[in-house]
Amino acid sequence: MKHMELPLKIQPSLPLSVNTQIKEQIKVLIAKKFLQPGDYLPSTNQLAQLLSLNKNTILGAYTQLKDEGLLETGKGIGTRxxxxxxxxKHFKDDTYLALVQEIVEKVSTSEYAVENILLSGVAYNQLYDFSESNKKRYLFIECKKSACRFYIDEITHSTNAIIDSIDTKEVSTERLQHAIDDADVVITQNNILESLNKRVSFDQTKVIGVSSSGDINLLFQMIQD
Structure with a gap:
C-alpha cells in the first residue's frame, strides 16, 4: 500500500527533537501494524510539506529507521x-515500545494524564540521566556516619551509578589511591579533606566535601557534573 500521508503529530514544545518525534511515531505505527511490511511511506518532500518541516528533518528520521532495520530505501523504490x-527481529531486540504500551494502558485506566506521566519521565531522566553511557562511579570516603548518608541514599535510589565506600582506617594508602583513580566523583567530609590531601592524590578526580546537613544543590552538582 502507498501512504500519501501519515497521522503524525509534532509538538515543538516537547523536550524531544522533531526528528526523534517523527522516528518514534513511525515505529509505533509499524508496531501497531498500521504500517504493514512492504507499505510505501510518503516521500521526504511529501511528508515535509504535510508537516511544514524541512526535508532534511524527514530524511534524518527515515535514515535512522533504515539503520534500525525498520525501513528500506533506495533509488527507484522509494521508502517502504x-x-x-x-x-x-527489531522488536525482539528493542522491548522499550512494549514496556511503554504496558505503562500507557495502565495509566489510561487511572485518573492520571498519560502525557504528564511520560513528560515526568523525561524530566526525571534530564535531572538524573540514567543513560548507561553516563553511568558514574562514586567513591565515599569516611562516610559511614550521617554526614554522607543523605547523599549515599539519594544517589543510590535515584541513579544507576556505581557506588563504593571506603574507611581509611581499613585500607592501605595504595588501595585508597587506586579507588580514587577509578572514581569519577569522590565525596568525603569537609573536616578530613586536608588530611586526605596529604595522604593521596586527587589529580584527575572531582572531590566534593560535605557537611553534616543534606544540601539539595550539592546533591545535583554531584549527579550532573
Missing part, C-alpha cells in the same frame, strides 16, 4: 516498511 522478519 521492511519485511516481516526484519520487523520481528
Amino acid at each position: 516498511v521492511a519485511n516481516e522478519q526484519q520487523i520481528a
Whole structure:
C-alpha cells in the first residue's frame, strides 16, 4: 500500500527533537501494524510539506529507521516498511515500545494524564540521566556516619551509578589511591579533606566535601557534573 500521508503529530514544545518525534511515531505505527511490511511511506518532500518541516528533518528520521532495520530505501523504490522478519527481529531486540504500551494502558485506566506521566519521565531522566553511557562511579570516603548518608541514599535510589565506600582506617594508602583513580566523583567530609590531601592524590578526580546537613544543590552538582 502507498501512504500519501501519515497521522503524525509534532509538538515543538516537547523536550524531544522533531526528528526523534517523527522516528518514534513511525515505529509505533509499524508496531501497531498500521504500517504493514512492504507499505510505501510518503516521500521526504511529501511528508515535509504535510508537516511544514524541512526535508532534511524527514530524511534524518527515515535514515535512522533504515539503520534500525525498520525501513528500506533506495533509488527507484522509494521508502517502504521492511519485511516481516526484519520487523520481528527489531522488536525482539528493542522491548522499550512494549514496556511503554504496558505503562500507557495502565495509566489510561487511572485518573492520571498519560502525557504528564511520560513528560515526568523525561524530566526525571534530564535531572538524573540514567543513560548507561553516563553511568558514574562514586567513591565515599569516611562516610559511614550521617554526614554522607543523605547523599549515599539519594544517589543510590535515584541513579544507576556505581557506588563504593571506603574507611581509611581499613585500607592501605595504595588501595585508597587506586579507588580514587577509578572514581569519577569522590565525596568525603569537609573536616578530613586536608588530611586526605596529604595522604593521596586527587589529580584527575572531582572531590566534593560535605557537611553534616543534606544540601539539595550539592546533591545535583554531584549527579550532573
